[in-house]
Amino acid sequence: MQSRYFTIGDYPQGTPQRELFELHETELPALEDGEVRIRNTWLSVDPYMRGRMSGVKTYVEPFELNTPLEGGAVGQVIESRDARFPMGAKVRHMAGWRDIAQVKGDTLEALPTLEVPEQAYLGVLGMPGMTAWTGLHLVAEMRDGDNVLVSAASGAVGSLAVQLAKARGGTVVGIAGSQEKLDWLEAHAIKAVSYRGKDAGQLSADLKAACPEGFDVYYENVGGVCLEAALDNLRLGARIAVCGLIARYNDDVPSAGPSNLDVILIQRVRMQGFIVLDHWSQYPRFLEEVGPRVANGEIDYEETIEDGLERTPDAFLKLFEGTNRGKTLVRL
Amino acid sequence: MQSRYFTIGDYPQGTPQRELFELHETELPALEDGEVRIRNTWLSVDPYMRGRMSGVKTYVEPFELNTPLEGGAVGQVIESRDARFPMGAKVRHMAGWRDIAQVKGDTLEALPTLEVPEQAYLGVLGMPGMTAWTGLHLVAEMRDGDNVLVSAASGAVGSLAVQLAKARGGTVVGIAGSQEKLDWLEAHAIKAVSYRGKDAGQLSADLKAACPEGFDVYYENVGGVCLEAALDNLRLGARIAVCGLIARYNDDVPSAGPSNLDVILIQRVRMQGFIVLDHWSQYPRFLEEVGPRVANGEIDYEETIEDGLERTPDAFLKLFEGTNRGKTLVRL
Numbered sequence: 001m002q003s004r005y006f007t008i009g010d011y012p013q014g015t016p017q018r019e020l021f022e023l024h025e026t027e028l029p030a031l032e033d034g035e036v037r038i039r040n041t042w043l044s045v046d047p048y049m050r051g052r053m054s055g056v057k058t059y060v061e062p063f064e065l066n067t068p069l070e071g072g073a074v075g076q077v078i079e080s081r082d083a084r085f086p087m088g089a090k091v092r093h094m095a096g097w098r099d100i101a102q103v104k105g106d107t108l109e110a111l112p113t114l115e116v117p118e119q120a121y122l123g124v125l126g127m128p129g130m131t132a133w134t135g136l137h138l139v140a141e142m143r144d145g146d147n148v149l150v151s152a153a154s155g156a157v158g159s160l161a162v163q164l165a166k167a168r169g170g171t172v173v174g175i176a177g178s179q180e181k182l183d184w185l186e187a188h189a190i191k192a193v194s195y196r197g198k199d200a201g202q203l204s205a206d207l208k209a210a211c212p213e214g215f216d217v218y219y220e221n222v223g224g225v226c227l228e229a230a231l232d233n234l235r236l237g238a239r240i241a242v243c244g245l246i247a248r249y250n251d252d253v254p255s256a257g258p259s260n261l262d263v264i265l266i267q268r269v270r271m272q273g274f275i276v277l278d279h280w281s282q283y284p285r286f287l288e289e290v291g292p293r294v295a296n297g298e299i300d301y302e303e304t305i306e307d308g309l310e311r312t313p314d315a316f317l318k319l320f321e322g323t324n325r326g327k328t329l330v331r332l
Numbered sequence: 333m334q335s336r337y338f339t340i341g342d343y344p345q346g347t348p349q350r351e352l353f354e355l356h357e358t359e360l361p362a363l364e365d366g367e368v369r370i371r372n373t374w375l376s377v378d379p380y381m382r383g384r385m386s387g388v389k390t391y392v393e394p395f396e397l398n399t400p401l402e403g404g405a406v407g408q409v410i411e412s413r414d415a416r417f418p419m420g421a422k423v424r425h426m427a428g429w430r431d432i433a434q435v436k437g438d439t440l441e442a443l444p445t446l447e448v449p450e451q452a453y454l455g456v457l458g459m460p461g462m463t464a465w466t467g468l469h470l471v472a473e474m475r476d477g478d479n480v481l482v483s484a485a486s487g488a489v490g491s492l493a494v495q496l497a498k499a500r501g502g503t504v505v506g507i508a509g510s511q512e513k514l515d516w517l518e519a520h521a522i523k524a525v526s527y528r529g530k531d532a533g534q535l536s537a538d539l540k541a542a543c544p545e546g547f548d549v550y551y552e553n554v555g556g557v558c559l560e561a562a563l564d565n566l567r568l569g570a571r572i573a574v575c576g577l578i579a580r581y582n583d584d585v586p587s588a589g590p591s592n593l594d595v596i597l598i599q600r601v602r603m604q605g606f607i608v609l610d611h612w613s614q615y616p617r618f619l620e621e622v623g624p625r626v627a628n629g630e631i632d633y634e635e636t637i638e639d640g641l642e643r644t645p646d647a648f649l650k651l652f653e654g655t656n657r658g659k660t661l662v663r664l
Contacts (some may be wrong), residue, residue, distance in 0.1 A: 223593070242597050257589025261555070265574050265605035266390045273597035 005068040005098035011055030021313035037079035043330040044072035045098040045316040046061040071096030123327030124301040128156035131276040135241035146216035147171045154181035156157040156327040162190045171211045200228035207233045228258035240271040302326025337400040339428035343387030353645035369411035374451040375428040375662040376404035377648040404429030455659030456633040461490035463608040467573035472549040479503045484553035486513035488659035494522045503543045532560035539565045560590035572603040634658025
């Protein structure tokens, strides 16, 4: 059986170009004992993948050149030599960026059986959703009534973070770009502030107008002016969960950091970076808390979908254009 | 009885000038019930006082203009209408910057009775010492064997932080300026690195040479290039205790922050600002742990002493010249 997959032949500088991604086809070998063959139905593209294209170890190993890229995927078992995953089983795994995956059964997770579309396990109930919940509850230790600020608030992670925060009271403010994203936030009772065309001072003033008492928690996905403006608006004892710094992922040359880091001292701020994989043992707890609220419609989520394996690089590159909403997925 | 005291008549921009400080003399009123009169013997000057001269609330209220300045002091009761503090009692209090203090007994602490010079309660066993211990143990949660980096490592806070860290194993590196300070550190088995004339890249390379495995804890007193160089040398899960950012206290215009804040994400760093007053309830625990080690000579400390009330502003201003070592004090 043939498998088609994407590779990169080089580690790009700056924003990757479409030409970086090469589509290949190969004949899969016969299954070995313990292996499973999966027809992928949904592929995930995520901002963290940019880090794996940098050729240096960040918090995950870089992608290997000229080797199938990796990423979250959901699919159905079509051939199996692992009794735990029989033909027809729905599974989640990391052999994305391809149509047919052949992997060891040990690398698979059976999909839970909640009444949600299967691709939800790549988004609101997958890695991005778990990231939102982990940052808010385990890292920032949000308390009931806390005022919460979220950057990239309509993204896959941010859109869940704002809803989880809103459910626990306090003022919740989301930073986003396009009018469409701002409207989505406002429709969910989140105060929306645009970052477009603003320097840190202007953004800071707008955040102050949205939440004059300041924030107890800042859920950081962006960095840059968002971080500087957020620091200006923190309350005593505020916690910053640093989930991502997408503003900088494509920088060739490092940019200067915020000029107001003294806020960390003045307001006794705790700023903590985290990687969701370090907390994955808590996934069952997340699923138990958030899964039913997704299934019953209490938690809303959006998807930006591209169709066809060939479009996977395009879906990925859109993450850096700010045109996606919610979870970005490829449907095969 | 006359009391002589210092005031400021204005909130300075940039580095304060000697002329800012005005010496006054006043006749003290008769003691009211509950009040105590103290002949100060030692006055403390500390970097945080610069923040109180800025006219804006930082983590403490600004000094009031044309009103006696405040600061740590040790002295002896010479008249009392509070039975808890009889004539001759040795006390610590915040009515410094003056020779004779007249305050409510509620604002006094009786000096502990360890075999140490009384001025130690303004330094190694006072606020700076408690700050070192708090940052290292309560904020950074240092573990045995951790590699620890301390900036301003020969200062009142840093010089205790490096010794406390060294006693718990691991490589301890101190950043300081003059050769004399570096020598002091090396004499205490601390690896010493000079920041003088270096940009962040050079300082980072020198820190790497001193501790190639990187640091688990960074005790931050300085900011600026020290912070940037330290970030480059952190290990996974490192903790930064932000005690001070003296590099910036006299800035008119905020300087840019470090360009490598992404380390916080990559290495899952926790960076936390703290103010020792928030932790003062732990002072007895600190005294119990550190006091005997100071009394028996196991912990070494240095003092930079100016003589006479008139020299108090000079002692204070030296804090920003980097010429002081250990705790800076005024002896009356």
